[in-house]
Amino acid sequence: MQVVFKIVRQDETRAPQIQSFALDVEPGNTILDCLNQIKWEQDGTLAYRKNCRNTICGSCAVRINGRSALACKENVGSEVARFAASAAIPEITLAPLGNMPVIKDLVVDMKDFWGNLKAIDPYVSTASRQVPEREFLQSPDDRAKLNQTGNCIMCGACYSDCNAREVNPRFVGPHALAKAYRLVADNRDGETEARLENYNYSTDGVWGCTRCYNCNSVCPMEVAPMDQIGKIKQEILVRKDGHESxxxxxxxxxxxxxxxxxxxxxxxxxxxxxxxxxxxxxxxxxxxxxxxxxxxxxxxxxxxxxxxxxxxxxxxxxxxxxxxxxxx
Known part of the structure; x- marks a missing residue:
């Protein structure tokens, strides 16, 4: 089947412009397969990120027909069926992730993305470990509480589609707060109260979430960041007086x-x-x-x-x- 890929191209020195590439592809080809074909056969200057090709590393996240997703996970057939089934020659539009400055074409600068993750202190505190040479064991039930948030591959899809981040540059983002809940739920961590105070801060933390559900809908790993943010809010509400803020x-x-x-x-x-x-x-x-x-x-x-x-x-x-x- 023939498909036209309309790719938003730009760099730090020029405004975005759309360039079209026609490809003969199979419905089962992934979007990443098609990007590789364009780069190898039509335009070697096309810039995008990729690595594992197996929905593990999160490197290839882009906006596909307006929503953030992994290029290695989505395929041509499903995109055509969803958006362009009646078109004589279907079109698929690819653009860089949102809420991050573009370096070139589909490659974005993720400095703030990683900085906001660092801001929530994403490491288990071992201050409560009194015997350093001994393992800190968890029960299967305690470990199971961490499974969902542990699936996050830091692809940036939720951050890209976050309305709260778009209007409030200080909001840390759903990726960071999903990881934050993992630490709140981890019984090995000894800083729960201090963490909740930090995550409670103004609209930079959990209260900046507008509950638009975008992060849940685009997450390729079903981490459900909005749900994790809700759990942190509940932990805060249990501890706080009704006149607190x-x-x-x-x-x-x-x-x-x-x-x-x-x-x-x-x-x-x-x-x-x-x-x-x-x-x-x-x-x-x-x-x-x-x-x-x-x-x-x-x-x-x-x-x-x-x-x-x-x-x-x-x-x-x-x-x-x-x-x-x-x-x-």
């Missing part, structure tokens, strides 16, 4: 109000989260313009009506919280 108040108030009324009483939500239940005067003042506009337009709720099934909602939340407490 706006991020923590937001989460705890949301749950409390839904338990009370089945849905959110927006009048209380703003006062408790932004105004910290009348403890934060600056926050209260910041709510005034919005409140006045809502009143002026007749959109300020005069009373709150609980939703139908309020008791069932509360029961479900209580059951989930009890289950999580038992599991932990």
């Amino acid at each position: 706006r991020s923590i108040r937001h989460r705890k108030t949301l749950i409390d109000l839904v338990k009370q009324g089945g849905w959110i009483d927006e009048r209380q939500f703003g006062l408790r989260v932004v105004g910290n239940s009348f403890r934060d005067l600056a926050g209260l003042v910041s709510l005034a313009p919005l409140g006045l506009r809502m009143i002026g337009r007749g959109k300020f709720p005069g009373k709150f009506e609980p939703s139908q099934g309020q008791k069932q909602v509360r029961s479900l939340i209580d059951s989930i919280q009890a289950f999580e407490a038992t599991s932990s």
Whole structure:
């Protein structure tokens, strides 16, 4: 079958431009196979990363038709079926990973990616090991808690598609926080409390996640970074008072109000989260313009009506919280 590959090409000195390459390929050929064919037969200047060709090293991650993926894992047949099944000559677009500056063509500078990983201190602390010549053994159950996050191959796909990273350059990224949970869950580590304080910091840490689900959807190893971030948040919430920070108040108030009324009483939500239940005067003042506009337009709720099934909602939340407490 014939396929046209449209590759976004650029370097540090010129703007991106699209160059097309027509190939005769088999549906089972991987995208990396096709990149190799283009480089070896049509344009030797094409730049991209590769290494193992077996979905192990993570080197060949690129954006394929708008989503980040491993070029050695995705094949032509599935891409054509997904995006260009009805086209006379199907096209596949390849672009460099997002949220990282481009060095050349499909090769990006991953300096910040690795720097953010380093920022979460991704090493097991052995300070609690009193006998250095002896192994620190784990039970099979304790080791099993680390399996999912241990599968991360640092390909950068989640970082590339992260909306939070795109709008907040200080956000460390889903890759780093997924690794962070591995350390929180590791019973050999002696720095759990200090780590949670670090990961709790402003929107640079776990509270910067917007829960867009992009990282989970593109991860080739099913690490589910957003789920791991959620687990860190839960560990923080268990340890923190409800007035600790706006991020923590937001989460705890949301749950409390839904338990009370089945849905959110927006009048209380703003006062408790932004105004910290009348403890934060600056926050209260910041709510005034919005409140006045809502009143002026007749959109300020005069009373709150609980939703139908309020008791069932509360029961479900209580059951989930009890289950999580038992599991932990």
